[in-house]
Amino acid sequence: MIHSVLMPEVSPQATWLGQDPTLPSIILNSHYDVVPALREHWTHDPFDPKVLENGLIYGRGTQDMKSVGIQYVEAIYRLKTAGFVPSRNIHLLFVPDEEIGGVDGMEAFLASEQFKTIQPVAFAFDEGLANPNDAFTVFYGERQEALLNADSGCKHGDMKKRNLGDVTTVNLNMLESGVSRDGGETHALNVIPTKADTAVRLYLPSVFLLPQAMLDEWCSSEGLSWEFVSWWKNPLHEHYTTSVDDDNVWWKLFKQGCEEIGVPVETEVFPAATDSRFLRQLGIPALGFSPMNKTEILLHEHNECLHQDTFLQGIDVYETLFRHMFAREEEN
Ligand SMILES: [Zn+2]
DSSP: OOSEEEOOSSOOEEEEOOSOTTSOEEEEEEEOOOOOOOGGGOSSOTTSOEEOTTSEEESTTIIIIIHHHHHHHHHHHHHHHTTOOOSSOEEEEEESOGGGTSTTTHHHHHTSHHHHTTOOEEEEEEOOOOBSSSSEEEEEEEOEEESSOOOOOOOTTGGGTSOGGGSOEEEEEEEEOOOOSSTTSSOOTTSOOSOOEEEEEEEEOTTOOOOHHHHHHHHHHTTOOOOOOTTOOSOOOSOOOOOOSTTSHHHHHHHHHHHHHTOOEEEEEESSOOTHHHHHHTTOOEEEEOOOBSOOOOTTSTTOEEEHHHHHHHHHHHHHHHHHHTTOOSOO
16 A cells, blocks of 8 residues: 555655655654553553453553554555545654654654655654543644753642643652662661662743753752753753644644544643654644544553544544645645
8 A cells, every 4th residue: 555665774664655756745653662551550451452342442552652653554545545646745654762752763763864865844743642522632832851850830720721731840750769788679767878869850831941050050059960861862952833823834734624524623732742842843844633532631541542433533534634635736
């Protein structure tokens, strides 16, 4: 069904050839890694996926984001079978390591020879989140992620009017200290340790940038130090967003497609980091979208699942969107 499949040094990529391969292309991105699962909190084995009697597709990655990667392929298969040819090349991209920062995934891909062969890129689809209500949520930006500490920009009560992507959050994810002679099994509680490590995950909304000078000041005045975690080699220092005004033709086409489907669209800032930030940094418009309305957000949760009807409807959604968006013949 797909004209060519590349398995080069970075990421598997398949290309659906368009009528004019010289037009800027489109990326359909999905990451194939998942977060860990704690078996004791799941009712079934999270890595032995199955459809339960109640119609739920159950297993780690069902929402984040195996469903989307499969829906892309199925929608393309239907369109190709029906004789539809996109105006430009469409690249299906499957990348690793999104859940650990994307340094060796999307970031490496965008720096690779492989990426050079598909430039220029006009637009990209990437992952979104489920929406518990009737609407689809589409993400046009994301909070800046860092792994350290900062002040909050949110007053109590504000959350009622805001989404998670609009506020600062600080998660203390690791604390490690103590004096132990058995590798951490037991600790000498009457000895003060000489060293303590902590890992903090900080998400900043688009109105803030990482306050590095403030962190330096806080830490030096207490005789402490901070640094980015070792694999966080190249933290972004800017917020990059995709326009969701009608001046962005891809947004306009997406919105028209959703109107045709009959589902309202809500725009948000993604509450965490995704591969889209690397694309947006290069100036490529990217929308984070997973067609899962009327669905509880269960990514990274215990008992992650997706109803089979929602999954199948998602293929219909992409089929309609792709037919509408990929027929566009103008340059960008
Ligand atoms: Zn994801």
